[in-house]
Amino acid sequence: MLIAGNWKMFKGPGEAESFLSAFEPPEGVEVVLCPPYVSLAAAVASGQTVYAQNVHWEASGAYTGEISPGMLAEIGVQGALVGHSERRQLFGESDETVARRARTALEAGLGVIACVGETLEQRESGDTELVLKIQVEAIAFVAGDHERLVIAYEPVWAIGTGKTATPDLAAEAHGFIKSVLDRPVLYGGSVKPENAAELLSQPGVDGALVGGASLEPDSFAAICRAAASSS
Numbered sequence: 001m002l003i004a005g006n007w008k009m010f011k012g013p014g015e016a017e018s019f020l021s022a023f024e025p026p027e028g029v030e031v032v033l034c035p036p037y038v039s040l041a042a043a044v045a046s047g048q049t050v051y052a053q054n055v056h057w058e059a060s061g062a063y064t065g066e067i068s069p070g071m072l073a074e075i076g077v078q079g080a081l082v083g084h085s086e087r088r089q090l091f092g093e094s095d096e097t098v099a100r101r102a103r104t105a106l107e108a109g110l111g112v113i114a115c116v117g118e119t120l121e122q123r124e125s126g127d128t129e130l131v132l133k134i135q136v137e138a139i140a141f142v143a144g145d146h147e148r149l150v151i152a153y154e155p156v157w158a159i160g161t162g163k164t165a166t167p168d169l170a171a172e173a174h175g176f177i178k179s180v181l182d183r184p185v186l187y188g189g190s191v192k193p194e195n196a197a198e199l200l201s202q203p204g205v206d207g208a209l210v211g212g213a214s215l216e217p218d219s220f221a222a223i224c225r226a227a228a229s230s231s
């Protein structure tokens with residue numbers, strides 16, 4: 001089981017250090033923290049496994065505001081998220097840019113958690129599997145079944161909304177994704193200490209990508225304990 005915490009644009013280095021001094025993850029679960037760029041070094045210093053929230057597809061160049069895989073590796077960051085729905089919806093990420101980011105990061109030896117998921121409109125019009133297939137195939141095309149690649153299924157309508165996919169619906173989507181690409185699949189979308197055990201016990205659910213509930217050391221540790229008991 002892998003539990004990743006995406007802090008989004010929360011916690012500068014000072015707040016990151018406070019979190020890390022209070023956070024006690026259990027044995028038996030792989031934990032990844034994804035702080036904002038400025039807090040990566042503080043998180044690495046804590047000894048936790050740290051991923052960035054994004055990564056560029058070139059090693060260097062005129063790409064204002066971007067960070068390359070080699071720069072992340074140099075400070076001890078072990079991987080990156082790519083294709084988070086906030087990147088896709090608010091910052092114009094396409095399946096192509098997500099795939100390029102994933103490929104370069106994997107080639108540089110980083111781990112990658114590649115996010116996919118349908119919007120409410122796509123689900124309601126019956127297009128969930130079509131959308132997932134297109135998104136996952138774009139990543140599979142460049143990365144194949146690379147051993148450091150993990151997929152995160154995050155239905156967009158469940159992110160930060162308090163709405164969670166039912167366990168059955170999550171299991172169905174995870175099964176479908178694995179039929180397209182045989183890699184571990186994390187569930188993401190309003191995972192909390194109260195619903196983690198049930199979601200994590202579903203077939204095909206190999207862990208969770210947690211947003212809001214990863215910001216407090218106690219709630220994130222509780223989710224990690226739920227994962228350790230379902231392993």
Ligand code: PEP
Pocket residue numbers: 006154158159160161162188189190191209210211212213
């Ligand atoms: C996320 O940001 O990836 C996420 C799943 O957020 P939340 O847990 O807050 O829904």
